[in-house]
Amino acid sequence: MxxxxxxxxxxxxxxxxxxxxxxxxxxxxxxxxxxxxxxxxxxxxxxxxxxxxxxxxxxxxxxxxxxxxxxxxxxxxxxxxxxxxxxxxxxxxxxxxxxxxxxxxxxxxxxxxMKFLNATVLSEDKTSVAVGAGAVWNDVYGYLGDFNLAAAGGRNGGVGVGGLLLGGGISHFSPRVGWACDTVVEYEIVLANGTLVTVSGTSYPDLYRALKGGGNNFGVVTRYTLTAFPQGNMSVNTISYDVSQIGAVFDAFTDIAASPNFDPYVSLQTDLLYVPAAKAWSVTSSASYTKPVLHPEVFSGLEAVPSISNTSEITAVAALAAENPTPPLNWLFATLTFGTSSETMLGIFNALNGSLYDFNPAGGVTWSFAFEPLPSVMLSHSAATGGNVLGLEPEDGNGVILLVVHALTIYLPMGLTLTPTVLLVSALWPNSSSNDSVYRKGRDTFAAIKAVAERKGMLRKFEYLNYAGPHQAPLASYGTDNLDYLRKVSKKYDPTGVFQRKVPGGFKLW
Ligand SMILES: Cc1cc2nc3c(=O)[nH]c(=O)nc-3n(C[C@H](O)[C@H](O)[C@H](O)COP(=O)(O)OP(=O)(O)OC[C@H]3O[C@@H](n4cnc5c(N)ncnc54)[C@H](O)[C@@H]3O)c2cc1C
CATH class of the missing domain: 3.30.43.10 (Uridine Diphospho-n-acetylenolpyruvylglucosamine Reductase, domain 2)
Structure with missing residues (x-):
């Protein structure tokens, strides 16, 4: 991008x-x-x-x-x-x-x-791909697609390989292969003292595990070697609903996310978008399937809900990931995880509506909320690949859901009328004067929805690092054992804490 x-x-x-x-x-x-x-x-x-x-x-x-x-x-x-x-x-x-x-x-x-370190090289036996840490996922999917292969990475091709893999990584293929970080075979990394080392399950195994979720606390990764697997085209269904259908959409979503036989080819996201200037909510499900099958049976419940539009196509992974350029915007991310429950989703929606309905700062703001299943089948892969530090176990239960809260501040010329459809492509007025009020509202709203999940007994401790906001503590959410482990490994390879003191950005261990 x-x-x-x-x-x-x-x-x-x-x-x-x-x-x-x-x-x-x-x-x-x-x-x-x-x-x-x-x-x-x-x-x-x-x-x-x-x-x-x-x-x-x-x-x-x-x-x-x-x-x-x-x-x-x-x-x-x-x-x-x-x-x-x-x-x-x-x-x-x-x-x-x-x-x-x-x-x-x-x-x-x-x-x-790191952007010029972006080479992608397939191994001779075609089971792994070495990727420069400055590559973006478009580079990887475009390259592997020519071999009918893929690797687990961002669903949006402009996202960096570097950051996504250090925080975990949710991919279209995650139910089949786990977190994207679980598919890293080898890291080439520059440590705090400047030495360049290769880290794998057999060489620096403690650092190998720490890098799977530990963020930028251990060094500068220069290259990742990832598992490559056969992958042809996939399908995607984009279904838009009127907000009056929201309960039915949450029910259909939950039926899929909570299934004890979660279909590993499913990649599902249900998004809510709210535009205070128009007092308009929109509801969309992006229902992808990582086989070239249109309208797979698993999405029949989502398709049965009366919709405004329902489009589907078979597409290459690279084409689906190709990101539309985004105009300059201020963004706020935050995340929480909760047990699968349609009732909790509805409670969260009501809390969002109550908190955001009348909030319309100078220049405007758009809120976006994405619900994604976190099925236990996805969590079952890490043990076989050296483990990670995320602190999630398959036994925690199927159908845990991540809620991503994005607030994007969009500045519109006065008098321009809005519809949710044009919103993301509207001309912008880049003025950051509303940042503080949006941050404050974001924190209050987040506290309100967290309280809903907690009251319903559904809140999980996990906060996904790659979706977390500056006010969150994702590393602590991995649990005390994992946090202690990360600190121990950091002390061993970076005794003076260079990647905390000298590299202040990112979520820090100390
Ligand atoms: C439009 C969009 C779509 C997204 N889609 C997905 C998705 O499908 N799945 C998902 O899991 N997440 C997704 N994310 C979240 C994404 O994973 C995180 O924002 C991630 O941190 C981005 O990585 P980056 O390299 O682009 O970011 P950067 O901002 O460049 O880096 C993120 C962090 O990683 C560190 N870092 C980056 N490279 C290195 C390196 N080589 N060595 C050491 N530290 C490094 C940086 O210092 C920084 O702290 C998405 C985000 C956006 C904005």
Whole structure:
């Protein structure tokens, strides 16, 4: 994805802040440029627009490092971590899709942008694929599709391989192969002291497990080797409903998600969209099936609910993942997990409606809520592949559901009328003045829906890191044993906590 240029005013203000930054960054950047060359290190501050959110693209680092090899990454990390110059904090950018500001970018610091490390190479026996950590999922699906293969990754092709795999990774194929991180055979990673190591089930096995959910707390991954599996075309049904059908849609969703024989070819998401300016809710189910079968029986309940539209197609994985360019927007993510229950979903909807109905900040906001099954069949794969640290077991029960809350602040010229359909493609007025009120409303609304799930006895502790908001603590949600384990592994490979102190972005262990 390429985002349009962020506003000149924002960039100039940020650049002015950079010019006042301490000279320690000038020294770090000069050392990096001397060691790696001007074609790898850009020392003229500028706003990188290649991020999903305005909160990220409006940050201006003192310099940007764009390594072309793992050795470049190793050199950069060595300079940044062993340099006696104080400060020199840095950020690591994969596909740039985490919305929270400072996750993969850093105001006045050093950003290592992995985007040129994006090679994909299939093994001779065609059972695995080595993927540069700066690739996005489009790169992987396009490449593997030519061999009638796929790997487990983001459903949206603009998402980065780098970040998705470190946080877990929900893919269309997850019921068949597990979390995307469960399919990583090998990591090539630069550790805090600059050494480049290969990590697998037999080499650094403790780090191997920690990387499966531990985020960016252990090093800079330069390459992932992923299991590749046969995959042809798949089908997708997109069904839109009037909000009056919401109870029936939740019932049909729950029948699928709660089934003790969850069909492993199912990839389902039910989305609610709310536009306060129009006081309009819309309800859509994206019902994908990872076989080329139109209208599979498993979706008959969802299709039986009276709909506004129902389209279906057989498509290649790469074509389905191809992401439409998104205009610059402010985004807020948050997530919670709860046991499968149509009644809880309805309670959550009522709480959302109560909280958001009249909230319409200057410039407008759109809210989006995605329900996804987290079936126990998906959780059953990790044990066979070295385990992960997410703290979820198949015995926890089938049909746990993730609720993703996205708030996207959309600025519309005054007087423009809205329908939910045009909303995401409308011309925008990128002005961040409503951020604070949206954040506040987001936190209040989140607390309200969490309370609903708790009251109904359905709340689960797990908060999925890749969907979590800045106010959440996903690593702690893995449970005390897993958190202690992650801290122990971090102390072993990064005793001074470089990836916490010097890399402030992302969810931290300390
Ligand atoms: C439109 C959209 C669709 C999405 N779809 C899915 C989906 O289908 N399934 C799913 O599970 N999630 C999905 N997500 C969530 C996504 O997994 C997370 O946002 C993820 O962190 C994005 O990874 P990235 O590399 O693009 O992000 P970045 O923002 O670049 O990185 C995310 C974090 O990972 C760290 N990081 C990245 N690369 C490296 C590296 N090589 N070494 C060390 N640290 C690194 C960064 O420092 C940062 O903290 C989606 C998000 C969006 C915005």
């Amino acid at each position: 390429r985002l349009a240029q962020s506003s000149t005013a924002t960039a100039l203000a940020a650049a002015a802040a950079v010019s006042a930054a301490s000279s320690s960054y000038d020294t770090c950047c000069a050392r990096l440029a001397a060691a790696l060359g001007d074609d790898i290190v850009t020392t003229t501050p500028f706003a990188e627009t290649d991020y999903f959110s305005i909160q990220e693209s409006s940050l201006v680092p003192a310099c940007i490092v764009r390594p072309r090899s793992a050795q470049h990454v190793s050199k950069a990390v060595t300079i940044l971590t062993t340099s006696r110059v104080p400060g020199c904090q840095f950020a690591v950018k994969g596909g740039g899709h985490t919305p929270a500001g400072g996750s993969a970018n850093i105001q006045g610091g050093v950003t290592i942008d």
